[in-house]
Amino acid sequence: MAAPKRVVIVGGGISGLSAAFALVEQSEIREKPLHCTVVEGHTHFGGKIVTTHTNGLVVEGGPDSFLTSKTSAVDLCEKLGLSSQLIGTNRENSQTFTYSKGRLCEFPQGLISMVPTKLGPLFRSGVVSWPGIVRMGADLVIPARPETEGEETLAEFFSRRLGSEAFQRLLEPLVAGIYAGDANELSVAATFPQFVELERQHGSLIKGALAMQRARGLKRPGASARTLFTTLQGGVGDLVARLVERLSAVGVDCRQGENVRVVRLPLNVHRNPLYQVELASGEKLNAEAVVFATPAYVSAGLLRSFDHETAVVLDQIPYASTITISMAFAESDVHGQLRGFGFVVPRVENRSLIAATWSSRKWAGRAPAGQCLIRCYLGGRGREQLLERNDAELTNQVRQELKLMVGIHGRPLHVEVHRWPQAMPQYTCGHRERVQRIRQRLAQYPGLYVTGAAYDGIGIPDCIRDAGNTVQKLSAYLWAPAS
Numbered sequence: 209m210a211a212p213k214r215v216v217i218v219g220g221g222i223s224g225l226s227a228a229f230a231l232v233e234q235s236e237i238r239e240k241p242l243h244c245t246v247v248e249g250h251t252h253f254g255g256k257i258v259t260t261h262t263n264g265l266v267v268e269g270g271p272d273s274f275l276t277s278k279t280s281a282v283d284l285c286e287k288l289g290l291s292s293q294l295i296g297t298n299r300e301n302s303q304t305f306t307y308s309k310g311r312l313c314e315f316p317q318g319l320i321s322m323v324p325t326k327l328g329p330l331f332r333s334g335v336v337s338w339p340g341i342v343r344m345g346a347d348l349v350i351p352a353r354p355e356t357e358g359e360e361t362l363a364e365f366f367s368r369r370l371g372s373e374a375f376q377r378l379l380e381p382l383v384a385g386i387y388a389g390d391a392n393e394l395s396v397a398a399t400f401p402q403f404v405e406l407e408r409q410h411g412s413l414i415k416g417a418l419a420m421q422r423a424r425g426l427k428r429p430g431a432s433a434r435t436l437f438t439t440l441q442g443g444v445g446d447l448v449a450r451l452v453e454r455l456s457a458v459g460v461d462c463r464q465g466e467n468v469r470v471v472r473l474p475l476n477v478h479r480n481p482l483y484q485v486e487l488a489s490g491e492k493l494n495a496e497a498v499v500f501a502t503p504a505y506v507s508a509g510l511l512r513s514f515d516h517e518t519a520v521v522l523d524q525i526p527y528a529s530t531i532t533i534s535m536a537f538a539e540s541d542v543h544g545q546l547r548g549f550g551f552v553v554p555r556v557e558n559r560s561l562i563a564a565t566w567s568s569r570k571w572a573g574r575a576p577a578g579q580c581l582i583r584c585y586l587g588g589r590g591r592e593q594l595l596e597r598n599d600a601e602l603t604n605q606v607r608q609e610l611k612l613m614v615g616i617h618g619r620p621l622h623v624e625v626h627r628w629p630q631a632m633p634q635y636t637c638g639h640r641e642r643v644q645r646i647r648q649r650l651a652q653y654p655g656l657y658v659t660g661a662a663y664d665g666i667g668i669p670d671c672i673r674d675a676g677n678t679v680q681k682l683s684a685y686l687w688a689p690a691s
């Protein structure tokens with residue numbers, strides 16, 4: 209039997225772990241031996257996924273759920289035997305609010321893929337003024353922008369199609385909130401290519417959204433069984449725990465608390481493609497293939513010694529820093545104040561909060577009876593200085609904002625602050641070219657790959673999909689018929 213191929217995956221976040229899982233699947237399908245090591249620098253696996261359990265509270269320090277419309281995360285849960293633990297958002301009280309000019313307004317119903325398509329709810333919500341609504345209607349007649357005119361930011365694209373008021377008040381808090389980014393920097397083609405496609409195909413976002421709705425209705429009569437977002441009963445951390453358990457059970461060497469210091473290239477990589485992965489402890493791992501599932505700036509540092517140019521491009525992917533603050537209140541202290549699932553705050557409001565989620569109203573089993581769990585999201589591009597404040601200062605600031613915006617006066621029974629410095633990759637203009645350049649340059653090193661949130665989507669399903677695509681290429685290389 210051939211010697212097992214050795215693969216080192218650097219980074220044990222969802223990208224690295226799901227890459228390892230896909231690689232094991234491939235080795236089993238191809239009946240090829242494999243020796244896979246996942247090296248995670250932190251003392252726990254999961255990267256941005258951190259779920260804690262305290263006195264009956266299920267607190268998500270990072271992501272609290274994932275999209276079901278992109279199926280890779282739900283599919284992975286199925287493979288891991290976690291399907292029965294997937295829970296949807298509660299069906300009642302599912303409205304979202306937005307903080308607008310001193311009050312919370314309900315987001316208009318009738319948003320199809322974020323594009324407003326119904327006049328009545330839009331008017332009733334009061335989020336956009338009458339002239340703003342009229343301007344939105346102009347989307348129906350404004351001609352599509354020729355593709356040759358170059359890349360637009362989210363702000364430019366949506367302001368051009370729907371007007372700046374609709375953009376700032378309705379779309380910015382939804383789209384930029386996902387990236388914790390500045391819509392004046394983020395590329396629409398890299399973050400939401402589906403909107404560029406809608407314009408290209410239908411000449412109008414509203415017409416395109418309505419056509420999509422009709423097509424969906426034709427394809428799937430009856431409501432989908434799953435809500436748009438899902439999570440696991442015990443929190444997203446259960447996905448990480450199950451992955452590590454499965455990987456360890458099939459012999460993957462899952463190491464935590466061990467930082468990779470550098471990856472070295474053999475003298476003649478084409479004749480002898482055996483990489484050396486050096487850990488901070490001094491230990492050296494030899495491998496036929498290495499997958500960098502680390503943030504782009506970390507991958508840059510690890511490969512700079514042999515490819516300065518790729519490192520420079522990786523370093524050009526900027527990151528935003530965020531914070532989540534979860535607070536549990538006695539139900540009696542917030543009773544009547546919490547409506548819907550929470551609210552978002554448009555950047556024009558100049559607040560530190562990006563959004564607040566009433567976690568225990570949105571999901572079942574997040575807080576014990578008589579308590580209410582609230583999760584606040586703050587920071588983001590341009591507001592990084594918030595991370596310099598200590599926990600008490602941050603908590604006070606958020607409590608002040610919740611008092612002002614929602615009327616919550618009570619004292620929290622439990623507080624957890626999770627800081628996320630340099631956590632959210634920003635797909636700014638030029639992102640797609642940068643990613644293409646990185647992948648093209650790495651193609652000169654057989655068996656070397658990057659995957660993760662920095663490249664083709666930052667959501668958990670995107671990361672899992674990208675890890676799977678990377679493993680397809682990796683397996684084809686490792687186990688090419690001639691080898």
Ligand SMILES: Cc1cc2nc3c(=O)[nH]c(=O)nc-3n(C[C@H](O)[C@H](O)[C@H](O)COP(=O)(O)OP(=O)(O)OC[C@H]3O[C@@H](n4cnc5c(N)ncnc54)[C@H](O)[C@@H]3O)c2cc1C
Pocket residue numbers: 218219220221222223224247248249250253254255256257269270271272273274275466467468469501502503506530531532628631632659660661662666667668669671
């Ligand atoms: C606050 C917050 C909320 C979010 N909410 C959602 C959400 O609700 N839904 C959703 O789908 N997505 C959400 N996201 C995005 C999503 O969680 C991330 O994009 C995704 O988890 C990133 O996974 P990753 O494996 O690519 O990177 P990471 O999770 O960053 O993993 C990279 C790993 O590499 C390790 N590492 C770094 N350097 C080294 C080294 N030298 N040696 C070894 N290991 C190293 C790190 O410790 C880390 O564990 C959120 C993100 C944040 C921060």
